[in-house]
Amino acid sequence: MTKHNSWLIFEPKKGENLQSYNTYYERIEKSNHNVPKEVIHQWIFPHYNEPNSSKNYSWIDLKTIKFELIEKPTSFFEELNVINDNIQMVNEYPMDKFAHWHRKFWKDNGTWETPLIVIDVNSFLEDKPETSEMKGNYQLVEGHNRLGTLKLLIRDGRISISDNHKVWILSKDANMIAQTSLL
Numbered sequence: 205m206t207k208h209n210s211w212l213i214f215e216p217k218k219g220e221n222l223q224s225y226n227t228y229y230e231r232i233e234k235s236n237h238n239v240p241k242e243v244i245h246q247w248i249f250p251h252y253n254e255p256n257s258s259k260n261y262s263w264i265d266l267k268t269i270k271f272e273l274i275e276k277p278t279s280f281f282e283e284l285n286v287i288n289d290n291i292q293m294v295n296e297y298p299m300d301k302f303a304h305w306h307r308k309f310w311k312d313n314g315t316w317e318t319p320l321i322v323i324d325v326n327s328f329l330e331d332k333p334e335t336s337e338m339k340g341n342y343q344l345v346e347g348h349n350r351l352g353t354l355k356l357l358i359r360d361g362r363i364s365i366s367d368n369h370k371v372w373i374l375s376k377d378a379n380m381i382a383q384t385s386l387l
Contacts, residue, residue, distance in 0.1 A: 247346040270377035285340035297352025314366035320347030324375035
């Protein structure tokens with residue numbers, strides 16, 4: 205799958221990795237983009253060349269989208285679509301993968317520390333290529349371990365789960381589409 209040209213500014217250069225993220229971000233923050241730093245850090249940078257991410261999302265014109273950080277009820281995440289390659293991991297997340305450094309945050313807050321990234325599938329139906337696995341109303345883009353943890357803790361019942369959880373919602377932005385069509 206060929207990436208949309210709006211993705212090119214986000215391509216990590218040779219030698220850039222999570223340890224050099226700040227250098228990477230300093231380079232790309234000078235470009236004209238509307239992707240939040242947290243979204244770049246947890247999705248675009250580490251998964252830029254990951255096959256599932258490329259196949260399912262890299263066709264999206266990043267100049268015509270918006271990200272909204274909102275809270276959604278726990279029931280929203282129980283119905284979230286997950287691509288086939290990750291569904292077993294999310295639905296059968298084992299207790300031994302529940303990292304010790306996250307346990308305190310979950311016990312204290314009943315939610316994840318870093319919001320998931322979810323795509324509003326309906327806003328992209330007209331443009332979605334046949335190769336993309338996007339389906340349902342909303343689909344998890346990034347945060348499979350966190351979603352698996354939420355489902356695990358709901359099943360386990362020993363930690364009180366918050367009624368709402370923060371999430372980045374990715375959707376088309378009509379204002380940005382209008383602006384880019386004028387260029």
